[in-house]
Amino acid sequence: MYGWVIFNGHMQKEAFLQFPNQLKVTANTLGIEIKLVPNHYITQIVTSSNTSLKHKDNIALPSFVIFHDKDITLARQFEQISIPVFNSSTCIDICDNKVWMYQVLARHEINIPKTVFAPKVFHNTPTLDMESYLNLTKPFSYPFIVKEGYGSFGEQVYLIKNQKQYLDKVTEIYDKPFLLQQFIDSSYGEDLRLFVVGDHVVAAIKRQSKEDFRANVYLGSTVSAYTPTEKEKQLALQAAKAVGATYCGVDILLGPDQEPIICEVNTNAHVANILKYTGIDVTHSILNTIMKEIH
Structure with a gap:
């Protein structure tokens, strides 16, 4: 078998390349040929009669693609010429857009925090109806969370402590x-990440921060190996299935009485900390699952 791992060619930091590099190493042990391909090395062409892809060096197109990027247009182009993509373009799109992700999770009756969506407002709108934005806050008490639809590493997630903070944030991000x-205060600075592959939770870690309400590693949290409960595993599997993920990192908050609550599903979850703190190389499970799906 011959596959490509697509990654964003304009993000060359080690953290972004760790997963593609590990996939290539693991694939070699399994007798699978893998090439790492930056997304901008591929030209996408459509005409009224043809859809095509061309690598800049004219190398042969793969029999499958592992997509470690959010270039959804490119993922769809592969699918249009019948090359299987993992995760699918639809799955990546759902999880990249947190508004859509929570709608999908709610449709499947997955346990999530109570969520309210802000209306669409165009850029440079001269006047904002702040009363309507205040109406959105009625289901909550302060503090609550404001989360942008698109964002990574916790940087677009805000803990809103009062009305002024809220209105200032609305003014900043309204478009x-x-x-x-x-806000799940019982999970302040703490969450779980369960890594799901196929129908199994293959590894899990706990992330904890004493400095921030967010437990993202890139914001300085500590990490430890974790053994999830059966209830936590079932919730993670249900969330992964709801978004259509072949593999993903499922972030779980701990509610009152340690009730598991889905925070997010990540189709581009980094695996370095899973390997470092659990000793589990999830790329073996990923490649074995993909091989079963495409045969």
Whole structure:
């Protein structure tokens, strides 16, 4: 088998390349040929009669693609010429847009925090109806979360402590998709990441921060290996299935009485910390699952 791992060619930091590099190493042990391909090395062409892709060096197109990027247009182009993509373009699109992700999770009756979506407002709108934005806050008490639809590493997630903070944030991000969400204070600075492959939770870590309400590693949290409960595993599997993920990192908050609540599903979850703190190389499970799906 011959596959490509697509990554964003304009993000060459080690953290972004760790997963593609590990996939290539693991693939070699399994007798699978893998090439790492930056997304901008591929030209996408459509005409009224043809859809095509061309690598800049004219190398042969793959029999499957592992897509470690959010270039959804490119993922769709592969699918249009019948090359399987993991995760699918639809799955990546759902999880990249947190507004859509929570709608999908809610449709499948997955346990999530209470969430309210902000309306679409165009850039440079001269006057904002702040009363309507205040109406959005009625299901919540302060503090609550404001989360932009698109964002990574926790950087577009805000803990709103009072009305002034909220209105200032609305003024700042009104022309972006965003949502308001119940703050799970019992999970302040703490969450779980369960890594799902196929029908199994293959590894899990706990992330904890003493400095921030967010537990993202890139914001300085500490990490430890974690053994999830059966309830946590089932919730993670249900969330992964709801968004259509072949593999993903599922972030879980801990509600009152340690009730698991889905925070997010990540189709481009980095695996370095899973390997470092659990000793589990999830790329073996990923490649074995993909091989079963395409045969």
